[in-house]
Amino acid sequence: MNKIAIITTHPIQYYAPWFRYLAQENDISIKVFYLWTFGITQQIDQGFQQSIKWDIPLLSGYNYEFVPNHSPNPGTHHFWGFKNPSLLTKVQSYQPNIVLLMCYNYASIYNFIFRWDTRKIPLIFRGDSHRILPRTGLKEWARRQLISLIYRRFSACLYVGKANYNYYSYHGVSAENLFFSPHAVDNDRFFSQTQEAFKQAKLWQQELQIPEDHAVILFAGKFESKKRPLDLLQAFIQSNLPQVSLLFVGAGSLENELRSQAANHPSIYFAPFQNQSQMPRTYAVADLVVLPSYGAWETWGLAINEAMCLSRPVLVSNHVGCAQDLIHPNRNGLIFQAGNISALKTCLQQAFSNRETLKNWGEESRKIISNYSYVQATQGLKDAINSLKT
Template sequence: MNTIKLAIITSHPIQYYAPWFRYLASAGDLQIKVFYLWNFGVTHQIDTGFQQALQWDIPLLDGYEYEFVPNVSYKPGVHHFWGLQNPSLISQVKAYNPDAVFLMTYNYASIYKFLWKWNSSEIPLLFRGDSHRLLQPTGIKAWARQQFITQIYRRFAACLYVGKANYGYFQYHGVPSNHLFFAPHAVDNDRFFTQAESAKHQATIWKQELGIPSDHAVILFAGKFESKKRPLDLLQAFLAANLSQVSLLFVGAGSLEADLKTAAAHHSNIYFAPFQNQSLMPRTYAIADLVVLPSYGASETWGLAINEAMCLSRPVIVSNHVGCAQDLIHDKHNGLVFTAGNVSALVSSLQEAFSDRQRLRRWGEESQKIVSQYSYTHASKGLKQALQYVIAPSKEKFQLNK
């Protein structure tokens, strides 16, 4: 019985995906090799969103086979189309001789070249994306973009969707339902579950160090301080909500940092902490009594910070432009969803959340139950179903664990 050889192409080592690759490799029924197009995350480089140099402090290259494909871009990165230019990508993947190729990104120069030249009738292509149309563009440009993306997706024998909004996006671009397989977005749940108790103890100490009153509940925003994340909306809503014994904590960095601190300067109970690396993220969520992600626009394709927060049993509030809203937030069971960009609606959501503190804690407990179904196990099941489908003519050669 042969093992399926799967080539995985992705931009760079990512803290959410590397543990999944390790999980796939350890399962034993797939032989995988990851082809990275850039070395961000494992070397010290500037992150354009955080506007500072960083390197993730958890292992991202352990436990699975990988190789880096030389990137000749004059300005490497994933923030622009020409940031990934890898002339040897096709030859390196061919040398691996895979049974299928799994792409986790496509909107870069290297990938378009790969899609144009790869013989997908001989070795099938799979794609996993997380885009959505929660903010629906209109007009001739939107129509032209739909037509173009529809042609791109025809290159793939199957697509993996991460949630409901993403499923709708694929269908809008002409992907038939029998070509779609559910592989939910997930983080390394086990890492957060196992560190939960120690993280709570660390958070108590950190709360004292930050000067937050011990009897205050904490609303947390953790991420990049940039306009699409709408941290200023949260600050304004917090001030308007006038919550008793509640503090607001911003953790991160970015272009809006000065604006946020200026807006908070003359108000009490608003605190700031710098960017926290991956090893400190369990503590970061553990300090919170409520986690809020108020993003606006199409760029918050999922919001994996919400998965992480829910692993720490945190209740959550997100805007309706956050990709995971329809999947992870069960209204008044583990959190609330408000209309993106509507500060008054966010004010009401904050007041509703803190109107019953015991209920808020129950919401957090429910969060962990919900997110346990969004795991690498479930994502792997979807991937294996897709592989069985695309390699159907010779599937008798292969046996994958369900």
């Protein structure tokens, strides 16, 4: 039996179902150590700029413990957001034979990594960082040395996709210590709700007063600069697409500016933040889902996984971490150069030049995403564990 201690920041809607899946495996026993209660208690989300609490179960079906966090300003938005002095002793008392870390760039995790005796119990890391937008200079050199030093503490690393694999390689992790554990969402939840989601989407489109004969371009997420919703708005206006509407779903710091720029356009709509139970319907209303993010911050883009579960064609920038893995150009979507509004406009025009082709792209999305599930993620973890025994 592999007794695994999993350390992660807080309950996350994408990870909790995987933990439930792992708990059902015959050869694995897990306990998740959370460093913060965000997601299960009503708290302010920095990106959405509003108080939220996820409305799907995040703590059922597996063993877990909340490690007290003494940070005066808890959160993932800064290094000192996690100060959990009892983390080491809590994990030791569980007596695992493997520790899986899902993050490291916080005070508590650094303290744990460098105090943990890796000669007795190995550490495995699963992350999703990439270097799609490379940085240079002395500061980047120093950063590379530090991260490479951290990775030497891990006996194996799990990579979620091609860009993430290259990130590990850049920081000195050898190929024999890298194992594919793809980023995944709860595919089964979305698959099982597909039929009902499309029924709800028709009604929702009417409620939003989007014309019934209009196709819908969807942006769903935080209205913040790194997500580049303003790029999409401008590209949509310039594309001049007949019988197509643009729907922004979410909230954030750019909301007022988005609404101001959209004020005189009759085919741009807004809907508030949608909780997890409403996300299948949210994707179902779309004929194309767009993620135009810029920079190093969109490490994967799990919203794209969710959209593909609902058989949606997808359009992403080349800075989105999943682009190389999930988007097959002219097969299930398109990729454009991040920050290039003209290129984004061209892609929108191409996508809606043939509605039947667009529908076929969506069907292909569902086929592709079937290979990015908790089954494959778990197999990668097991492969890494088995490698430690040889």
